[in-house]
Amino acid sequence: MVVSGVLDIHTEEALQDALCEALNQSVRGIDLDLSEVEFCDCSGLNTLLSVRRRALDEGRTVALQVASGVVHRLLSITGTRSLFTVPDEEHENGGAVSGAPAETEGMSLAEADQDLRIELVQLRRAMQTRPVIDLARGVLMASFGLSAEDAWKVLVTLSQNTNTKLHHVADDLVGAVTGAALPEPFQQQVAATVNKLQTEPVTPGVG
Helix, strand or coil: EEEEEECCCCHHHHHHHHHHHHHHCCCCCCEEEEEEEEEEEEEHHHHHHHHHHHHCCCCCCCEEEEECCCHHHHHHCCCCCHHHCCCHHHHCCCCCCCCCCHHHHHCHHHHHHHHHHHHHHHHHHHHHHHHHHHHHHHHHHHCCCCCCCHHHHHHHHHHHHHHCCHHHHHHHHHHHCCCCCCHHHHHHHHHHHHHHHHHCCCCCCCC
């Protein structure tokens, strides 16, 4: 299944419906091609995790085959990339259909349980941190006149360049609105990233 465009709070319902429909029509699950996704935030990630949970309950899989840079970064930051990976045993068998679900085939019960626990922790974390992350995006959008996508880029860049978890970055940015001091490295990174985004030349569209 090929998914493209923007995956955020405005498109999560449509994404959920499309993925569930594809899952309903599948035998073993769905393979995702996210190479054309231009933007993905916690809303999109929550949707992917939710559908994966449903697929697992039904003995099927949601496997990520190709992803764009923005999707790779989000999965890396949240530690959820491994949850969408098909086990090597399936590739070695040439993708042949077997009696066991691809996600649990060749895995011990302990390994399967560990995988489920990781997913649950990541899903809960994403749900808990989403409000403050969305607030931080709003702060950046209002403060610098950024689009939702550019505000997300600032948050991700700040997280990567300061080696700080995304929700901690968001906490500090929201706290700064109420008078808390924003760490100097954060101020410098925000200023540099915003300046870069605002001075990047706009590529004319082809019409």
